[in-house]
Amino acid sequence: MKWKQQLFGMKAYQPGKPIEEVKKLFGLDEVIKLASNENPFGSSPKVRQFLQAQQSNHAIYPDGYAQSLRTSLANFYCVEEKELILGNGSDDLIAIITRALLYPGVNTVMADLSFSQYWHNADIEGAEVRKVPLKEGVHDLDAMLAAIDDKTSVVWVCNPNNPTGTIVTDEALSAFLTKVPKDVFVVLDEAYIEYVNDKTYKDTLHYFREYPNLILLRTFSKAYGLASFRVGYGIAQAEVIAKLDPVRAPFNNTVLSQQVAQIALQDQEFIASCREANEIGKKQYVAFCERHGLNYFPSQTNFIMFEVKADSNVVFEEMMKRGFIIRSGAALGLEGYIRVTIGTEAQNAKFLQLLEDVLTEQGVFA
Numbered sequence: 001m002k003w004k005q006q007l008f009g010m011k012a013y014q015p016g017k018p019i020e021e022v023k024k025l026f027g028l029d030e031v032i033k034l035a036s037n038e039n040p041f042g043s044s045p046k047v048r049q050f051l052q053a054q055q056s057n058h059a060i061y062p063d064g065y066a067q068s069l070r071t072s073l074a075n076f077y078c079v080e081e082k083e084l085i086l087g088n089g090s091d092d093l094i095a096i097i098t099r100a101l102l103y104p105g106v107n108t109v110m111a112d113l114s115f116s117q118y119w120h121n122a123d124i125e126g127a128e129v130r131k132v133p134l135k136e137g138v139h140d141l142d143a144m145l146a147a148i149d150d151k152t153s154v155v156w157v158c159n160p161n162n163p164t165g166t167i168v169t170d171e172a173l174s175a176f177l178t179k180v181p182k183d184v185f186v187v188l189d190e191a192y193i194e195y196v197n198d199k200t201y202k203d204t205l206h207y208f209r210e211y212p213n214l215i216l217l218r219t220f221s222k223a224y225g226l227a228s229f230r231v232g233y234g235i236a237q238a239e240v241i242a243k244l245d246p247v248r249a250p251f252n253n254t255v256l257s258q259q260v261a262q263i264a265l266q267d268q269e270f271i272a273s274c275r276e277a278n279e280i281g282k283k284q285y286v287a288f289c290e291r292h293g294l295n296y297f298p299s300q301t302n303f304i305m306f307e308v309k310a311d312s313n314v315v316f317e318e319m320m321k322r323g324f325i326i327r328s329g330a331a332l333g334l335e336g337y338i339r340v341t342i343g344t345e346a347q348n349a350k351f352l353q354l355l356e357d358v359l360t361e362q363g364v365f366a
Contacts, residue, residue, distance in 0.1 A: 045270070064251045097244065103127060134166075159190060163305050191232075219232040285342065322354045
């Protein structure tokens with residue numbers, strides 16, 4: 001068969017082990033997943049109330065334009081409905097962008113380390129991938145600018161960045177956007193934007209008005225606690241959306257996902273409470289790292305990546321045996337580190353107690 005040549009040797013995205021599999025594997029009664037940056041507090045109580053009462057005709061296709069949710073988002077952000085595109089999660093939007101703008105003969109610029117789906121999708125389309133190393137865990141925007149040439153089609157800025165959790169300053173971002181050539185598409189991926197608590201942070205929504213070559217990507221999968229419903233969205237000028245929309249699959253959001261996202265968007269008190277609880281949990285990890293002299297990246301997300309001074313794959317396995325699923329830094333491109341979703345205060349305390357035991361066994365702590 002006539003497969004794309006770039007598919008040979010590629011591997012599918014490797015998600016963490018599911019909870020039930022880990023329970024069976026190690027004979028555990030309880031397993032806590034802190035690997036995929038889901039919201040440990042779930043979703044809004046209003047969503048749960050709706051799901052208990054909802055009734056849908058499952059034989060009918062969903063609204064392919066997601067009109068009701070689109071209107072809610074437009075009102076929430078004070079944008080036009082035609083300035084929005086809905087995706088089956090942000091991953092879907094990343095795939096749509098790469099399919100529309102990347103092909104053999106062009107290149108795409110991104111940070112290294114960052115979200116793997118940027119280069120994965122670029123590889124599938126046959127574009128050249130240019131990875132620019134982070135600078136102390138943060139996008140090096142000056143170096144990324146230097147990597148752009150007349151063949152560059154897309155630049156990716158993950159802000160806050162996954163897996164380091166860091167943000168670029170508004171000053172640096174503004175200077176970067178001013179200098180990016182107008183024919184280069186800039187993707188500002190803000191999947192974790194609701195968790196940002198930096199007092200110097202400035203909202204980025206105004207940028208899409210100023211730069212017609214920019215799209216903002218956001219999602220209901222993280223702070224809104226709707227990861228299983230797969231709803232992401234992009235905000236860009238209408239001309240950009242009009243070019244991307246033909247690439248989007250019809251009916252790419254289900255009836256139920258459109259409904260629950262709309263309800264979740266209305267409960268901003270829940271988002272504020274999750275952000276507050278996340279800050280408390282983050283301090284638990286920072287205190288642990290500072291007490292033990294472990295390097296960590298200052299996170300503006302609901303996860304933290306920090307040093308363990310041991311084989312991160314071994315630490316990953318040992319923590320899984322003890323009932324916690326996390327991500328090994330080796331799988332993300334940074335050996336000797338782990339990435340942990342910030343859980344509830346009790347989950348964090350238990351995790352850190354067990355981690356101390358593991359690192360003592362590994363000879364890291366005396």
